[in-house]
Ligand code: ATP
């Protein structure tokens with residue numbers, strides 16, 4: 392048995408992933424793969440809490456797997472799988488729903504925001520979304536969950552449910568901790584630098600996709616909202632510039648101070664065009680690898696099949712334990 396600590400994280404195949412998803416989550420995962428036992432999931436059950444076109448969802452799920460690999464996740468080292476392939480996620484979610492308070496879910500900011508945007512489809516899945524996320528995490532005795540800052544509140548709920556279950560029955564779940572990086576944990580919209588860049592937001596000009604073509608990236612950065620102060624400085628009074636500094640720093644590994652220094656006395660023009668190049672070059676290898684991977688669907692199929700088998704084994708064990716503790720009769724087949 393391996394004594395490595397366990398990592399679990401996931402992204403919804405609800406759209407094409409942005410540099411927010413990449414810098415806030417996936418890029419950090421790559422650095423964890425040697426030291427930890429990692430599960431990286433494509434959370435399609437979560438994705439259907441907002442309307443999806445079935446054939447697009449199918450394609451996007453596969454493309455997301457290809458982007459995980461293209462971004463540097465090694466299928467030999469990590470367990471990568473599709474959430475709906477391991478039914479224990481939905482099953483544990485039911486049990487955890489019965490120990491979750493309505494009041495807790497009512498306080499979730501993502502629910503408040505998304506329910507405003509989806510008034511026409513205010514479904515119960517959107518409300519219990521964080522319980523399913525807790526199930527994802529708790530099935531694998533997860534120690535750490537590397538996510539962007541927006542997921543912190545959901546992680547708190549996962550911790551709370553783990554503790555509540557452990558107290559009510561007996562020690563069962565590991566209480567997980569969030570892993571949120573200092574730089575890049577919250578990449579903002581380029582047009583509205585006070586709200587987070589999102590893959591499913593309406594305005595396409597505010598986000599940059601991981602697979603976006605270089606000219607389009609250059610155009611979007613050029614048009615990114617800044618301010619009239621004219622100094623490249625990391626300050627809350629300059630949310631647009633602060634965001635570009637974060638992006639620059641996360642792609643290159645240079646510190647914010649080093650970058651500020653480099654552009655001292657320069658206007659925004661040069662800083663912006665350099666930032667665009669940093670992004671283009673940072674994404675180039677991912678795009679190239681992605682194109683190659685998408686030509687080989689059999690390979691991708693092999694990976695998600697193998698991943699689901701491995702995940703299934705672990706998840707089943709935990710689910711059986713939970714079923715036993717809550718008092719269900721043991722299944723004889
Ligand atoms: P959607 O717009 O469909 O709700 P999303 O773009 O917010 O999706 P998720 O699939 O919900 O993306 O999130 C996947 C991961 O990416 C999570 O760890 C999340 O914290 C991270 N993430 C998403 N957006 C950003 C962002 N703007 N900055 C940093 N991290 C982000």
Ligand code: LTN
Pocket residue numbers: 399400401402403434437523524527528536537538542545
């Ligand atoms: N809700 C997450 C996606 C997600 C997730 C998870 C992240 C679903 N299950 C488990 C970490 C661990 C989001 O980023 N919106």
